[in-house]
Amino acid sequence: MEKINQLKTEFTAFMDAVQFDYQPSELYAPIVYTLYQKGKRLRPMLCLLTCEMFGGKVEDALYPALALETFHNSTLIHDDIMDQAPIRRGLETVYKKWNTNMAILSGDAMQALAYDLVMRTPRSIDTARLLSKVHREVCEGQQYDMNFETRMDVTIPEYLEMIRLKTAVLLATSIQMGAVVAGANDADQQKLYDYGIAMGLAFQLQDDVLDCYADESVFGKKTGGDIVENKKTYMILKARELAGEEDRYALDTLFSSSGNMDRTKKIAAVMAIYDRLHVKEAAEQAIGEYFRQADLLLDSVPIPDGRKELLREYARQLLGRDK
Amino acid sequence: MEKINQLKTEFTAFMDAVQFDYQPSELYAPIVYTLYQKGKRLRPMLCLLTCEMFGGKVEDALYPALALETFHNSTLIHDDIMDQAPIRRGLETVYKKWNTNMAILSGDAMQALAYDLVMRTPRSIDTARLLSKVHREVCEGQQYDMNFETRMDVTIPEYLEMIRLKTAVLLATSIQMGAVVAGANDADQQKLYDYGIAMGLAFQLQDDVLDCYADESVFGKKTGGDIVENKKTYMILKARELAGEEDRYALDTLFSSSGNMDRTKKIAAVMAIYDRLHVKEAAEQAIGEYFRQADLLLDSVPIPDGRKELLREYARQLLGRDK
Numbered sequence: 001m002e003k004i005n006q007l008k009t010e011f012t013a014f015m016d017a018v019q020f021d022y023q024p025s026e027l028y029a030p031i032v033y034t035l036y037q038k039g040k041r042l043r044p045m046l047c048l049l050t051c052e053m054f055g056g057k058v059e060d061a062l063y064p065a066l067a068l069e070t071f072h073n074s075t076l077i078h079d080d081i082m083d084q085a086p087i088r089r090g091l092e093t094v095y096k097k098w099n100t101n102m103a104i105l106s107g108d109a110m111q112a113l114a115y116d117l118v119m120r121t122p123r124s125i126d127t128a129r130l131l132s133k134v135h136r137e138v139c140e141g142q143q144y145d146m147n148f149e150t151r152m153d154v155t156i157p158e159y160l161e162m163i164r165l166k167t168a169v170l171l172a173t174s175i176q177m178g179a180v181v182a183g184a185n186d187a188d189q190q191k192l193y194d195y196g197i198a199m200g201l202a203f204q205l206q207d208d209v210l211d212c213y214a215d216e217s218v219f220g221k222k223t224g225g226d227i228v229e230n231k232k233t234y235m236i237l238k239a240r241e242l243a244g245e246e247d248r249y250a251l252d253t254l255f256s257s258s259g260n261m262d263r264t265k266k267i268a269a270v271m272a273i274y275d276r277l278h279v280k281e282a283a284e285q286a287i288g289e290y291f292r293q294a295d296l297l298l299d300s301v302p303i304p305d306g307r308k309e310l311l312r313e314y315a316r317q318l319l320g321r322d323k
Numbered sequence: 324m325e326k327i328n329q330l331k332t333e334f335t336a337f338m339d340a341v342q343f344d345y346q347p348s349e350l351y352a353p354i355v356y357t358l359y360q361k362g363k364r365l366r367p368m369l370c371l372l373t374c375e376m377f378g379g380k381v382e383d384a385l386y387p388a389l390a391l392e393t394f395h396n397s398t399l400i401h402d403d404i405m406d407q408a409p410i411r412r413g414l415e416t417v418y419k420k421w422n423t424n425m426a427i428l429s430g431d432a433m434q435a436l437a438y439d440l441v442m443r444t445p446r447s448i449d450t451a452r453l454l455s456k457v458h459r460e461v462c463e464g465q466q467y468d469m470n471f472e473t474r475m476d477v478t479i480p481e482y483l484e485m486i487r488l489k490t491a492v493l494l495a496t497s498i499q500m501g502a503v504v505a506g507a508n509d510a511d512q513q514k515l516y517d518y519g520i521a522m523g524l525a526f527q528l529q530d531d532v533l534d535c536y537a538d539e540s541v542f543g544k545k546t547g548g549d550i551v552e553n554k555k556t557y558m559i560l561k562a563r564e565l566a567g568e569e570d571r572y573a574l575d576t577l578f579s580s581s582g583n584m585d586r587t588k589k590i591a592a593v594m595a596i597y598d599r600l601h602v603k604e605a606a607e608q609a610i611g612e613y614f615r616q617a618d619l620l621l622d623s624v625p626i627p628d629g630r631k632e633l634l635r636e637y638a639r640q641l642l643g644r645d646k
Contacts (some may be wrong), residue, residue, distance in 0.1 A: 022463075023463070024466045026469075027462060027466040078427050078431060081424075082428065100404075100423075101404075101405040105465055105466060108398075108401060108430075108431075109459055109466075111431070112459035112462060115454070115458065116455045116459065124448055125442070135431075135434070135435035135438065136432055139428055140350060143349055147349060
């Protein structure tokens with residue numbers, strides 16, 4: 001839709017106008033490098049669309065939207081150190097391009113910047129509180145994710161709670177932030193927040209499915225990465241749940257193999273089990289559930305249906321349900 | 324003075340009552356470990372004393388004071404990774420006791436906590452803004468400090484700007500925060516902030532002197548650590564400034580030696596030059612200047628002199644000028 005592209009253009013122009021040319025330049029170079037890479041600007045867009053939906057002033061939401069993008073990127077810089085991930089979005093990660101110390105410190109400075117930016121709006125105390133809440137939750141999510149690395153017995157409810165904290169709360173907060181800026185009441189804010197959680201969970205599960213089943217030419221990277229890295233995702237956890245004793249033993253053996261196993265063979269072996277157990281269908285059912293739940297929550301917000309179309313359309317695009 | 328001890332006791336009791344028993348426990352264990360070590364609680368004390376000085380409600384300053392302590396400790400956790408420092412206050416540092424990832428993440432969570440805590444007071448938007456400003460400045464100071472490691476040509480003004488950002492601004496902000504909570508006007512806040520900067524610079528220079536000249540039984544650790552680590556401090560920079568060509572060459576040679584030089588010999592060689600050039604006296608003169616400047620700033624605050632005695636006394640104690 002035209003209006004979605006227009007908001008994206010407006011936000012991009014705003015970002016380009018904001019200069020982070022502070023001193024010392026060594027500190028801000030990794031920040032500018034990270035923040036000005038091309039991206040969907042998902043969190044800013046959710047914030048702006050929601051502000052627009054409630055009839056708020058979009059210009060009051062621009063700084064909070066940038067704060068969300070800045071904060072999100074600060075977590076990526078620190079996560080990439082923790083995960084020792086050399087590449088993100090096709091480019092070297094900060095700790096790899098500079099070093100670990102620079103990645104720690106510029107990530108910290110970005111967190112400081114995020115708070116500075118989030119308060120540049122009339123309802124600044126509310127936006128600041130939202131940021132500090134989500135800031136802590138995202139750390140908690142990352143900790144659960146790290147805890148899961150060494151556990152084979154992670155349950156699906158535990159996994160959902162982890163991705164709620166690690167991914168969904170920031171999307172939900174982005175949406176709520178737009179509502180806050182527009183002056184929405186607490187009840188409506190809560191509905192939008194819950195909507196964001198449901199959408200965020202659907203979005204992450206979709207990611208888990210795509211990592212196994214995406215068309216590589218569209219996905220932009222090789223599929224099977226989560227399997228190779230023994231990453232706990234909905235796919236493996238659901239597979240373990242659905243599996244009989246034999247398949248579960250096979251999965252556990254495959255998922256405890258270190259880097260010495262042939263990549264292609266490992267992926268093929270795991271995927272054969274996923275296919276047999278219909279894990280993809282189970283995941284898609286869960287995604288559909290969250291999607292419907294989100295839809296109902298959005299329906300229940302007492303504003304004219306027409307105003308909700310933009311956000312609904314954007315969410316559909318995100319989840320590839322716009323065709 | 325009785326009242327100073329009383330505020331310290333009150334703050335300690337408050338800290339003990341605040342529990343950080345959140346989940347996941349793995350994330351919060353390093354936070355509790357760091358925050359509940361015995362300490363001077365310098366930043367909280369400055370905040371509480373200033374609030375008291377302006378006749379504010381000390382109970383409104385308790386959470387902001389804890390926020391300052393929490394934030395300060397988060398920077399220590401990250402700095403210790405960057406400096407690869409295994410010991411602090413006689414205990415293992417977080418990255419050493421746990422690991423680097425835990426130190427990054429728990430430091431991040433502490434920053435989030437600091438913002439949460441700083442807003443638990445009636446003038447929350449002002450206290451939050453102060454924290455985000457100082458948060459960025461401290462990162463900038465740490466960056467300058469890192470830049471200086473590989474430079475021999477650091478000037479004294481550059482060094483003072485670095486310690487202003489790395490150390491003094493947080494002390495000044497702690498003092499200003501107390502004034503903000505008490506509802507002091509902008510002009511008085513500024514005077515107190517400037518007072519804090521002057522005190523902070525004096526405090527750091529004192530530290531630089533003590534690292535060379537302290538009585539080890541009082542200092543609690545061996546002197547000469549900065550010399551052994553080739554650390555840029557006021558002492559070496561002033562020495563280079565005062566030195567003739569021969570001494571400067573000797574200092575530069577000593578300060579580019581790696582770990583293979585005998586510790587005792589290196590310290591003795593450097594100290595002989597410091598003594599000859601009267602570097603200690605030069606540093607003490609600078610400290611005295613800042614101290615007098617601070618005194619004048621405090622004098623100029625238009626409240627009864629009697630109310631200023633607590634803060635004045637506390638600062639004197641800190642700088643060992645209370646005898």
